[in-house]
Amino acid sequence: MTELLRVATAGSVDDGKSTLIGRLLYDTKSLFSDQLAAVERTSRERGDGYVDLALLTDGLRAEREQGITIDVAYRYFATPRRSFILADTPGHVQYTRNMVTGASTADLALLLVDARKGVLEQTRRHAFLASLLRVPHMVLCVNKMDLVDFDREVFEKIKEDFRRFATKLEIVDVTTIPISALSGDNVVSRSPSTPWYDGSSLLHHLEELHIASDRNLIDVRFPVQWVVRPRTDELHDYRGYAGQVAGGVLKPGDDVIVLPSGLSTRVAGIDSFDGPISEAFPPMSVTVRLEDDLDVSRGDMIARPNNQPTVGQDLQLMVSWMADAPLRRRARIGIKHTTRSVRAMVTDVSYRVDIDTLHRDESVETLGLNDIGRIALRTTSPLCYDPYRRNRTTGSVLLIDESTGATLGAGMIL
Amino acid sequence: MPVTGYELSHLEMLEAEAIHIFREVAAEFERPALLFSGGKDSIVMLRVAEKAFWPAKLPFPLLHIDTGHNFPEVLAFRDHRSAELGARLVVGSVQTAIDAGELTEDTRPGASRNQLQTPVLLDTIAENRFDAVFGGARRDEEKARAKERVYSFRDEFGQWDPKNQRPELWSLYNGRHRPGEHIRVFPLSNWTELDIWRYIAQERLEIPSIYYAHSRDVIERDGMLLAVTPLTPPRAGEIALPRQIRYRTVGDITCTGAVESTAATVEEVIAEVAATRITERGATRADDRVSEAAMEDRKREGYF
Numbered sequence: 001m002t003e004l005l006r007v008a009t010a011g012s013v014d015d016g017k018s019t020l021i022g023r024l025l026y027d028t029k030s031l032f033s034d035q036l037a038a039v040e041r042t043s044r045e046r047g048d049g050y051v052d053l054a055l056l057t058d059g060l061r062a063e064r065e066q067g068i069t070i071d072v073a074y075r076y077f078a079t080p081r082r083s084f085i086l087a088d089t090p091g092h093v094q095y096t097r098n099m100v101t102g103a104s105t106a107d108l109a110l111l112l113v114d115a116r117k118g119v120l121e122q123t124r125r126h127a128f129l130a131s132l133l134r135v136p137h138m139v140l141c142v143n144k145m146d147l148v149d150f151d152r153e154v155f156e157k158i159k160e161d162f163r164r165f166a167t168k169l170e171i172v173d174v175t176t177i178p179i180s181a182l183s184g185d186n187v188v189s190r191s192p193s194t195p196w197y198d199g200s201s202l203l204h205h206l207e208e209l210h211i212a213s214d215r216n217l218i219d220v221r222f223p224v225q226w227v228v229r230p231r232t233d234e235l236h237d238y239r240g241y242a243g244q245v246a247g248g249v250l251k252p253g254d255d256v257i258v259l260p261s262g263l264s265t266r267v268a269g270i271d272s273f274d275g276p277i278s279e280a281f282p283p284m285s286v287t288v289r290l291e292d293d294l295d296v297s298r299g300d301m302i303a304r305p306n307n308q309p310t311v312g313q314d315l316q317l318m319v320s321w322m323a324d325a326p327l328r329r330r331a332r333i334g335i336k337h338t339t340r341s342v343r344a345m346v347t348d349v350s351y352r353v354d355i356d357t358l359h360r361d362e363s364v365e366t367l368g369l370n371d372i373g374r375i376a377l378r379t380t381s382p383l384c385y386d387p388y389r390r391n392r393t394t395g396s397v398l399l400i401d402e403s404t405g406a407t408l409g410a411g412m413i414l
Numbered sequence: 415m416p417v418t419g420y421e422l423s424h425l426e427m428l429e430a431e432a433i434h435i436f437r438e439v440a441a442e443f444e445r446p447a448l449l450f451s452g453g454k455d456s457i458v459m460l461r462v463a464e465k466a467f468w469p470a471k472l473p474f475p476l477l478h479i480d481t482g483h484n485f486p487e488v489l490a491f492r493d494h495r496s497a498e499l500g501a502r503l504v505v506g507s508v509q510t511a512i513d514a515g516e517l518t519e520d521t522r523p524g525a526s527r528n529q530l531q532t533p534v535l536l537d538t539i540a541e542n543r544f545d546a547v548f549g550g551a552r553r554d555e556e557k558a559r560a561k562e563r564v565y566s567f568r569d570e571f572g573q574w575d576p577k578n579q580r581p582e583l584w585s586l587y588n589g590r591h592r593p594g595e596h597i598r599v600f601p602l603s604n605w606t607e608l609d610i611w612r613y614i615a616q617e618r619l620e621i622p623s624i625y626y627a628h629s630r631d632v633i634e635r636d637g638m639l640l641a642v643t644p645l646t647p648p649r650a651g652e653i654a655l656p657r658q659i660r661y662r663t664v665g666d667i668t669c670t671g672a673v674e675s676t677a678a679t680v681e682e683v684i685a686e687v688a689a690t691r692i693t694e695r696g697a698t699r700a701d702d703r704v705s706e707a708a709m710e711d712r713k714r715e716g717y718f
Contacts, residue, residue, distance in 0.1 A: 001421070001423045002423060002424050003421065003422075003423065003424055003427075004422075004423075004424035004427045004428070029691075032690075032691055032692050032693045032696065033691045033692055034692045034693055034696035035693060035696070071561045071576070071579070072561070073560045073561055074553045074560055074561075074603075074604070075554075075560070076553070076554045076604075076606045078606070078608070082424070083424040083606075083609070085604055097581050098581070100581075100583070101581045101582060101583050104583040104584045105583075105584060105585075212419060212420065212421050215420070217420055225434070225437045225438065225441060226437040226440060226441050226467075228467060228468075228469070228470050229470060230469050230470040230471070231470070235469055235470075238469060238470075240469075242437055242466070242467075243437070244430060244433070244434045244585070249420065271468075271469070272465070272468075273464065273465035273468040274465075279420070281420040283422070283427060283430050283431070283434075284422065284426075284430050285429075285430040285431075285433035285434050285437070285466070287468075298441050322581050334590075336586050336588060337586075338586075339438075339441070392584065393584065393585070396583070396584050396586060397586070398583065398586045398588055400588055400590060404590075405588070405590025405591060405592065406580060406590075407580040407581050407582075407583075407588045410581070410583045410584075
């Protein structure tokens with residue numbers, strides 16, 4: 001059985017990110033000869049002195065013309081053990097929202113530093129955003145080791161610098177690997193040039209990393225997404241609640257409570273096209289039948305009576321603001337949380353975080369494009385939520401412009 | 415289902431994600447439709463949709479834009495599968511639009527009706543007031559698609575604006591739209607060609623016969639193998655020869671190339687796809703060879 005691992009990476013051409021991605025794709029036979037030929041042709045036509053592997057992912061006309069990465073690009077590669085989805089984002093501060101987007105679904109954040117330059121502002125920014133989005137694993141690749149003669153001292157110093165910075169963040173699992181993306185050292189297999197390094201190669205680490213326990217299998221959370229009513233003669237009374245399990249393990253016979261109404265019942269059965277399900281867990285998409293005929297609809301949350309999410313209208317959020325117009329106190333915005341959409345008013349803008357120094361600026365009254373900060377909201381009707389650190393699905397919200405429909409920002413409930 | 419532990423395979427994860435997307439759209443949009451061409455990606459997409467709403471029927475119709483130059487095997491398959499599901503099938507016809515004088519066909523040699531699909535698609539969407547249209551496009555197919563969101567917004571002209579896409583975070587999809595606008599939804603965004611074939615094998619899905627190796631008279635043109643048909647006769651100097659071929663993609667007859675193959679079963683196709691060194695579109699689609707940004711340009715105009 002192959003598993004899926006979602007990786008987010010951020011950075012610029014300078015730190016060798018594109019070379020590393022190109023190598024991972026090439027060495028896992030996920031890079032095709034016609035893609036490579038197209039990249040070689042474009043590099044030649046542009047007069048580049050080398051084959052620019054960034055052209056593999058920079059697909060938009062504007063990106064190719066300007067030689068920059070604008071957006072999140074998704075790349076796919078696989079080994080016999082795992083399939084990988086790689087969200088590749090530009091690393092500059094003006095693309096914070098893209099990095100946040102890439103990190104929102106990632107199991108692992110891949111950071112690169114140039115061995116000659118060490119931990120830079122950009123590295124710290126990526127690490128902070130990955131920790132804010134609670135990406136459970138992080139790999140710091142110290143790249144271009146060939147340019148520092150595979151010097152162990154250089155590697156250890158960078159590793160220590162980063163460790164000291166990371167203690168200020170909530171990062172659970174960091175692995176540091178000395179690599180050369182250009183010559184392939186420690187990318188796919190262990191390199192003879194780093195005898196002092198006793199860890200895994202990058203690809204081996206990505207394949208073996210234990211991710212099953214990253215999900216919350218404790219707190220049952222089932223946001224009702226769609227009510228299945230076949231309305232046929234033989235299924236006249238069928239009423240199922242379809243959704244994707246957001247937490248915990250749900251079983252037939254379990255006592256459950258439907259929120260926000262607070263009505264209690266029991267799980268009669270869990271259905272799927274492929275047959276009945278004995279245990280439903282995240283991220284399975286299933287259909288739940290309840291024993292009692294209750295008024296349950298989209299936006300409701302099914303939980304266990306002795307383990308319920310918070311039901312409330314006042315939220316404290318860390319937000320990543322993604323719109324040109326600033327976020328202000330008393331602004332009225334739309335909220336999408338799990339399968340529920342409500343309206344809300346911003347009751348406070350508490351502080352802005354300087355994402356390079358982690359300094360909190362409490363004097364601010366607004367948050368601008370690409371800012372990260374803390375706000376308070378009051379919603380027009382209750383949400384059933386958990387802290388984001390406890391559950392990435394029931395703890396996250398989208399902030400939406402009610403008049404244009406645009407996505408204004410991403411919020412993580414504290 | 416996994417035997418031990420609470421783990422899902424990567425195909426189960428991709429399927430669960432796609433089911434979630436189908437249900438979100440069904441819940442938040444008034445009039446969705448699912449583009450079903452009878453090609454392998456749309457066959458997989460249709461099975462996932464079937465699972466999303468089971469035991470109820472699909473809460474939306476199927477939609478096909480028929481260029482009039484489709485493979486007969488594929489059209490027969492399309493009709494058979496929609497009847498089996500009891501689904502309503504809406505067909506937008508390029509031929510009808512040409513006959514009515516609404517479109518002018520480029521009849522020069524080498525021209526295809528690919529470009530003409532876009533206005534017919536947009537007219538069909540407008541006539542039926544569809545506000546969400548599911549498509550089977552995958553991000554691994556093409557560079558412009560690698561940057562497209564799962565919910566791809568189209569303005570009242572059906573245009574895609576790649577620089578002005580909504581950020582898409584977690585599994586929270588923002589479906590707000592104004593009257594006249596619609597979205598294209600790509601539930602299989604994160605699937606690869608190999609995932610599609612593995613899913614076809616896992617689900618034992620029926621697919622049109624032309625995906626498997628068969629003997630056909632073909633000509634070699636611009637490095638591609640083209641079937642000899644009344645629409646694509648050999649040109650002067652071209653010699654038609656029978657070869658063992660199969661199709662990796664199924665589009666318009668005039669611009670879809672075949673690949674040499676002996677793969678006669680799903681398992682043999684999977685082995686072949688796993689070993690191939692050329693992308694699906696690079697091998698078989700003349701329409702993508704126009705320029706490096708051909709797909710982006712067509713999508714901006716409202717293409718799938």
